[in-house]
Amino acid sequence: MLRVSPRALAPKLVTEPPGPATNSIVLTEGATVLGRLVQPNGTPIAHAELVMVSHDRSNGETYSDMRVGTDQDGSFVFTNVPARRVWGIYPTSESLQGRNLTDGPSWCETVVDRQVVNVGKITLRRGFAVSGRIDLPDQNDIPASMHVSMRSEWAANSRLSDIASDGTFDFRTLAPGIYSLNVGITGYIPTADAPRELLIERDRRDVVIHMTRSTPVTGATELLMPLSENAQQNVER
Secondary structure (H helix, E strand, C coil), rough: CCCCCCCCCCEECCCCCCCCCCCCCCCCCCEEEEECCCCCCCCCCCCCEEEEEECCCCCHHCCCCHHHHHHHHCCEEEEEEEECCCEEEEEECHHHHCCCEEECCCCEEEECCCCCCEEEECEEEEEEEEEEECCCCCCCCCCCHHHHHHHCCCCCEEEEEEEECEEEEEEEEECEEEEEEEEEEECCEECCCCEEEEEECCCCCEEEEEEECCCCCCCCCCCCCCHHHHHHHHHHH
């Protein structure tokens, strides 16, 4: 499988068997997706970053996320978008810091090349807050640099929250949706009844995650709850 990413043309995924034959790969302009990002009162949101993600991520047949910024009037344009796909558009939380505004993805479909898809106004809403605590079985303080990660089913990256020494954690400005929940504390793993995912439709202040000691592996150090690939990339950044 090849992923071709040309300039000024739409990227393309190509599956070809290996062999001596020389095959031509035809590239096209793709579609254009445009719209405006506004506050709940209709005021344009300038200089925000929007991400477009492909809905179909099965079997590795996925495109890289596309990112653009909004103009002074809140308008945005994604160009050279591959056709015959469903796409989700949402703002990054980093570019909206301090506004407590967010939204889940606005979905659209590109059917043919050179199509212009106008998604209209994407109106943001107040974000939700999620907080709670981590309970260790021996009542020890949480080691330094431990964290909780939450990732929605559509977002490109995970959101991270440091765990305080008393076990508390806090997330702000979350869009509505379903989020997977991961805890990384050296030497511990969540119990079987600990929540693995959360449905966020309101503020949540009651999330409690009980931990138990991980089983040591012979000849190895204690286990660490694995993070998703995106969460690890965020920690590195």
